[in-house]
Amino acid sequence: MSYKDVYDACKADPEAFWMQAAQAISWVTPPSKAHFAEKAPLYEWFADAEVNGCYNAVDRHVEAGRGDQVAIIHDSPITGTKAKITYADLKDRVASLAGALKAKGVQTGDRVIIYMPMVPEALMAMLACSRIGAVHSVVFGGFASNELAVRIDDATPKAILAASCGLEPGRVVDYKPLLDGAIDLAKHKPDFTLILQREQKPADLIEGRDFDWHAAQEGVAPTDCVPVKGNHPSYILYTSGTTGQPKGVVRDTAGHLVALNWTMKNVYNVDPGDVFWAASDVGWVVGHSYITYAPLVHGNTTIVFEGKPVGTPDAGTFWRVISEHNVRSFFTAPTAFRAIKREDPDGDFVKKYDLSCLRVLYLAGERADPETIKWAERHLNVPVIDHWWQTELGYPAIANPVGVELLKVKYGSPAVAMPGYEFFAVDEAGHRLPPNTLGAIVTPLPLPPGTLPTLWNAEARFKKSYLTTFPGYYETGDAGMIDEDGYIYIMARTDDVINVAGHRLSTGAMEEVLAAHPDVAECAVIGVSDDLKGQLPLGFLCLNRGCNRPHADIVSETVKLVREKIGPVAAFKLATVVDRLPKTRSGKILRATMVKIADGEDFKMPATIDDPAILDEIREALKPMGYAKG
Ligand code: COA
Ligand code: AMP
Numbered sequence: 224m225s226y227k228d229v230y231d232a233c234k235a236d237p238e239a240f241w242m243q244a245a246q247a248i249s250w251v252t253p254p255s256k257a258h259f260a261e262k263a264p265l266y267e268w269f270a271d272a273e274v275n276g277c278y279n280a281v282d283r284h285v286e287a288g289r290g291d292q293v294a295i296i297h298d299s300p301i302t303g304t305k306a307k308i309t310y311a312d313l314k315d316r317v318a319s320l321a322g323a324l325k326a327k328g329v330q331t332g333d334r335v336i337i338y339m340p341m342v343p344e345a346l347m348a349m350l351a352c353s354r355i356g357a358v359h360s361v362v363f364g365g366f367a368s369n370e371l372a373v374r375i376d377d378a379t380p381k382a383i384l385a386a387s388c389g390l391e392p393g394r395v396v397d398y399k400p401l402l403d404g405a406i407d408l409a410k411h412k413p414d415f416t417l418i419l420q421r422e423q424k425p426a427d428l429i430e431g432r433d434f435d436w437h438a439a440q441e442g443v444a445p446t447d448c449v450p451v452k453g454n455h456p457s458y459i460l461y462t463s464g465t466t467g468q469p470k471g472v473v474r475d476t477a478g479h480l481v482a483l484n485w486t487m488k489n490v491y492n493v494d495p496g497d498v499f500w501a502a503s504d505v506g507w508v509v510g511h512s513y514i515t516y517a518p519l520v521h522g523n524t525t526i527v528f529e530g531k532p533v534g535t536p537d538a539g540t541f542w543r544v545i546s547e548h549n550v551r552s553f554f555t556a557p558t559a560f561r562a563i564k565r566e567d568p569d570g571d572f573v574k575k576y577d578l579s580c581l582r583v584l585y586l587a588g589e590r591a592d593p594e595t596i597k598w599a600e601r602h603l604n605v606p607v608i609d610h611w612w613q614t615e616l617g618y619p620a621i622a623n624p625v626g627v628e629l630l631k632v633k634y635g636s637p638a639v640a641m642p643g644y645e646f647f648a649v650d651e652a653g654h655r656l657p658p659n660t661l662g663a664i665v666t667p668l669p670l671p672p673g674t675l676p677t678l679w680n681a682e683a684r685f686k687k688s689y690l691t692t693f694p695g696y697y698e699t700g701d702a703g704m705i706d707e708d709g710y711i712y713i714m715a716r717t718d719d720v721i722n723v724a725g726h727r728l729s730t731g732a733m734e735e736v737l738a739a740h741p742d743v744a745e746c747a748v749i750g751v752s753d754d755l756k757g758q759l760p761l762g763f764l765c766l767n768r769g770c771n772r773p774h775a776d777i778v779s780e781t782v783k784l785v786r787e788k789i790g791p792v793a794a795f796k797l798a799t800v801v802d803r804l805p806k807t808r809s810g811k812i813l814r815a816t817m818v819k820i821a822d823g824e825d826f827k828m829p830a831t832i833d834d835p836a837i838l839d840e841i842r843e844a845l846k847p848m849g850y851a852k853g
Contacts, residue, residue: 224627224628225627225628226624226627226628226630226639229489229624229627229642230639230640230641230642232642233642233643233671234642234645237257237258237643237671238256238257238258240642240643241257241258241268241269241481241643241671241672242254242256242257244481244482244484244485245257245269245272245477245481247481247484247485248274248279248477248480248481248484248520249274249278249279249283250272250273250274251272251273251274251275251450252271252272252273252274252450253272254269254270254271254272254453254477255271255272256271257269257672258669259271259454260669263668263669264668264686264690265676265677265682265685266668266669266670266676267453267454267475267478267676268453268454268475268477268478268481268671268672268673269453269454269477269478269481269672270452270453270454270477271452271453272452272453272477273450273451273452273453274450274451274453274476274477274480275353275354275356275448275449275450275451275476276350276353276457276476276479276480276516276520277317277321277350277351277353277354277448278354278448279480279520280350280353280515280516280519280520281294281310281313281314281317281350281519282314282448284310284519284522285310285311285314289310289495289496289522290309290310290311290314291309291310291311292309292310292496292522292524293307293308293309293310293524294308294309294310294312294313294519294524294525295307295308295313295343295346295524295525295526295527296308296498296524296525296526296527296548297342297343297526297527297529298526298527298528298529298530298544298547298548299341299342299390299528299529299530300529300530300535300536300540301390301391301392301529301530301535302390302423302529306343308343313347313350315445316347317347317350317351317354318354318445318446318447319440319443319445320347320348320351320436320440321350321351321352321354321355321445321446322440322443322444322445322446323417323439323440323443324351324352324355324357324382324417325355325446326443326444327382327414327415327434327439328381328414329352329355329357329381329382330355330356330357330381331355331356331357331449331451331455332356332357332358332455333357333358333380333381333382334357334358334359334360334378334379334380334381334459335348335352335357335358335359335360335380335381335382335383335384336359336360336361336362336371336374336375336378336380336382336383336384336413337349337352337359337360337361337362337383337384337385337505338361338362338364338371338383338384338385338386338398338401338402339361339364339384339385339386339389339398339419339505340364340386340388340389340390340396340398340529341389341504341505341527341528341529342386342419342421342527342529343527344386344419344436345361345386345505345527346505346514346515346519346525346527348384349361349458349505349511349515349516350515350519352458353457353476354446354447354448354449355446355449356449356451356455357381358378358456358457358458358459359457359458359459360374360378360380360458360459360460360461360471361458361460361505361506361510361511362374362461362506363504363506363507363790363792364389364396364398364504364506365506365726365790365791365792366506366789366790366792367401367786367787367788367789367790367791368401368402368404368405368407368408369405369408369787369788369789370469370788370789370790371401371402371405371409372404372405372406372408372409373461373467373468373469374461374469374471375405375406375409375411375413376409376410376411377461377468377469377471377679377680378459378471378679379411380411380413381413381414381415382413382414382415382416382417383402383406383413383416383417384416384417384419384436385398385399385402385416385417385418385419386398386418386419386420386421387399387418387419387420387421387424387425387426388421388423388424388426390421390423390529392531392534392535395423395424397424397426398426399418399426399427402416403429415432415433415434416432416433416434417433417434417435417436417439418433418434418435418436419436420435420436451476452476453475453476453477453478454475454476454477454676455475455476456473456474456475456476456679457474457475457476457479458473458474458511459471459472459473459474459679460472460474460508460511460614462508462613462614462615462727463720463727463728463729463732464688464718464720464729464731465718465719465720465729465731466729466731466732466735467729467731467732467735467736469729469732470678470681470684470688471678471679471680471681472508472614472615472675472678472679473675473676473677473678473679474511474617474673474675475673475676477672478671478672478673478674479516479617479672479673480516480520480673481672481673482617482618482671482672482673482674483512483516483517483520483521483617483618483673484517484520484521486517486618486619487499487517487518487520487521487523488521488626489624489626489627490585490610490618490619490622490624490625490626490641491513491552491554491583491585491625491626492551492552492582492583492625492626493518493521493523493551493552493626495521495522495523496522496523496524497523497524497551497552498523498524498525498526498548498549498550498551498580499513499518499523499524499525499526499550499551499552499554500525500526500528500544500545500548500550500552500553500554501513501514501518501525501526501553501554501555502526502528502532502541502553502554502555502559503554503555503556503588503725505527507588507614507726508612508613508614508617509554509587509588511617512617512618513525513554514526514527517618524548526544526548526550528544531562532555532559532560532562532563533562533563533565533566537566537572538562538563538566538567538572539567539572539573539575539576541553541555541559541563542572542573542575542576542578543576545576545578545580545581546576546577546578546580549580550580550581551580551581551582551583552581552582552583552585553581553583553584553585554584554585554586554587555584555585555586556586556587556588556589556724556725557586557588557589557590557591557592557595557596557609557725557757558588558589558724558725558755558756558757559725560586560595560598560599561592561595561754561755562755564595564598565754565755570598570601570602573602573603578603578604581603581605582605583605583606583607583608583625584599584603584605584606584607584608585608585610586599586607586608586609586610587609587610587611587612587619587637588722588725589722589725589757590635590713590714590722590757591609591635591637592635593634593635596609596632596634597634606623606625606629606632607632608622608623608625608632608638609623609636609637609638610622610623610637610638611637611711611713613699613700614727615674615675615689616670616673616674616675617673617674617675618673619641620640620641620644620646620666621637621638621639621640621641621644621646621711621713622637622638622639622641623637623638623639624641633706633708633710635712636706636710636711636712637711637713638710638711639708639709639710639711640666640709640711641671642671643670643671643672644666644670644671645666645667646664646665646666646705646711647662647664647665647666647696647705648660648661648662648663648664648702648703648704648705649662649663649665649693649696650662650663651663653665653692653693653694653696656704658704658705658706658707659704659705659706659707660704661702661703661704661714662702662703662704663692663693663698663699663701663702663717664699664701664702664703664711664713665693665696665697665698665699666696666697666699667695667696667697668690668695668696668697670697700716700717700718700720701713701714701715701716701717702714702715702716702717703715719731719814721749721750721758721760722750722757722758723750723753723756723757723758723759723760723792723793723794724755724756724757724794725757726792726794728760728789728792728793730747730748730749730750730760730814731748732789733748733760733762733785733789733793733795734746734747734748734762736781736784736785736788736789737762737764737781737784737785737798739784739788740764740777740780740781740784741767742766742767742770742772742777743764743765743766743767743777743781744765744766744767744768745765745804746762746763746764746765746804747762747763747804747812747814747817748760748761748762748763748795749761749763749814749817749818749821750818751797751818751821751822751850752821752822756794759794759796759797760793760794760795760797761797761798761799761821761845761848761850762781762795762797762798762799763798763799763800763801763804763817763841763844764777764778764781764798764799764800764801765800765801765802765803765804766800774799774800777800778798778799778800781795781798782795782796782798797848799844799845799848800844801840801841801844802840803834803837803840804837804841805817805832805833805834805835805837805838805841806832806833806834806837807829807831807832807833808831808832808833809831813829813832816829816832816838817841820838820841820842820845820851821845821850821851822850823850823851823852823853824853
């Protein structure tokens with residue numbers, strides 16, 4: 224079958240297409256139908272089925288006689304350790320952990336927050352929740368207490384599962400004080416925490432609230448998989464939006480299993496038993512979908528990598544992992560390749576390893592610049608596939624479906640719509656634009672299975688964020704264009720979200736932190752282009768009248784504040800003091816124009832600008848920082 228056959232089959236009869244895909248899932252009660260439109264414009268898939276996510280990811284492989292196959296390889300160049308966990312081991316460990324959660328009162332539907340580094344226990348924590356129908360919410364380790372507290376208050380978890388520490392190159396990240404700080408800050412208090420003590424920095428436990436991960440499992444009966452309804456939420460994953468309040472993307476159980484499983488062969492071209500590696504973090508959607516659920520549901524071996532593309536110990540780490548563990552398909556963010564290319568422009572490290580096992584490289588998370596793709600193609604000698612998706616969608620929506628048919632690669636485009644999607648570029652009034660014309664990228668409702676049914680506790684925000692601007696469509700928040708062959712080019716965001724090293728961040732959230740500095744009267748944060756990380760946040764600070772403190776002090780205080788309030792992952796290190804911000808006559812800050820100035824690009828003077836002279840002041844403020852050239 225060609226891509227066109229598959230795509231057209233889904234378009235002609237989505238019900239039949241997804242019911243067919245659903246046959247690969249082991250159901251307790253099979254779905255009577257695929258699509259449920261009763262709550263439109265909120266849609267559900269396989270809602271009346273009964274199923275368990277953990278059973279599909281773990282137990283069924285053991286029952287099928289594959290218990291000895293390695294499920295998880297943990298490779299940690301930071302600690303110098305490697306471990307292999309078979310499906311049979313994984314089943315025992317997850318059943319035991321789930322038993323401990325149940326014994327401590329966690330029930331189906333209860334929320335559990337997971338705040339953990341890249342260790343196999345992070346996956347076990349997710350799977351243990353799934354086993355008993357608890358709804359997990361993983362919080363990325365690079366977020367600080369305040370961000371964790373916001374998520375605790377929104378998800379109101381019964382329990383928090385954490386490790387005592389995470390490990391960054393040259394630095395131990397002490398998770399426990401961050402966790403304690405978050406619980407202090409939050410209005411909602413979890414009943415208990417389970418702490419995985421790591422030898423690099425064991426934590427002090429608070430009696431009665433904190434329990435040791437292993438001790439809590441002693442003498443507790445392992446527990447079996449609990450069937451849940453197809454539309455039961457399997458997890459909440461918070462992602463950045465326009466404001467400081469993150470959006471709690473909900474993922475259902477059944478649609479998620481069906482769609483993820485479908486992608487493993489059709490997009491990532493792996494068969495059960497093959498080793499699949501997504502070098503990301505469990506705190507991001509890539510970690511949920513392609514480190515944990517999809518490879519395990521599909522019966523692959525997944526790799527949990529605790530390291531960086533460079534510096535752990537060198538720019539050859541990725542190649543070592545690929546050759547040592549026989550990786551077939553590899554997925555990472557373009558920024559990782561830019562980091563490697565910068566250290567090893569001639570690919571000398573690549574030549575040290577036998578990479579004949581690798582068949583395809585997949586890139587996503589940010590725009591893949593053609594130079595990076597060409598470098599990877601030249602040195603790895605495999606197809607390099609850019610593909611596009613979002614936390615909201617959960618799996619590739621625009622891709623080159625290698626397992627169906629390797630389509631022609633067009634540099635700068637993540638290729639074409641996957642089954643269930645039909646992308647259009649539209650103008651502000653929602654009219655479809657002709658080919659190669661920049662517009663807002665949208666896709667008609669309903670979205671296919673496995674995509675977000677709503678936002679946690681925020682149905683109105685869900686509708687406003689995604690369904691209202693262009694009625695009948697899902698608004699991606701991205702701008703781009705589509706060529707005559709249906710190849711989609713994603714160019715930028717239409718909102719204030721920026722993408723730093725493949726991490727999605729809200730400039731609005733950073734502005735809220737800067738505005739809280741006692742000397743700051745007004746501020747704006749924009750994303751400026753960066754050769755390594757794609758974008759970097761840069762802050763403009765207008766100080767209170769009469770403030771005569773040294774600007775350098777205020778700038779460094781704001782940098783510290785963002786690190787403390789949002790976390791190191793915000794990578795906020797650039798700020799400058801200006802007298803005024805450029806605005807429209809109605810008072811809207813002209814952030815997009817400031818981005819153009821910072822990046823040295825041509826721009827059209829906004830017709831509604833209040834005082835064009837301020838743009839020169841912005842340009843002058845940026846020049847000493849190395850921006851606004853040209
Ligand atoms: N826990 C605690 N801190 C973390 C963290 C975590 N899990 N992840 C990152 N941080 C910290 C980093 O240590 C760094 O701190 P610093 O300011 O003290 O140096 C800061 O957050 C910024 O991190 P990052 O933007 O990732 O920069 P980096 O210089 O550490 O690494 C790259 C740069 C390109 C090597 C790295 O970003 C990378 O590998 N990116 C791959 C992208 C990726 O996996 N994206 C996921 C979506 S697919
Ligand atoms: P996240 O929800 O963190 O996965 O971020 C999703 C956003 O990252 C998208 O809306 C895009 O803005 C951007 N993005 C992801 N993949 C790509 C890609 N292949 N090309 C361009 N932008 C991308």
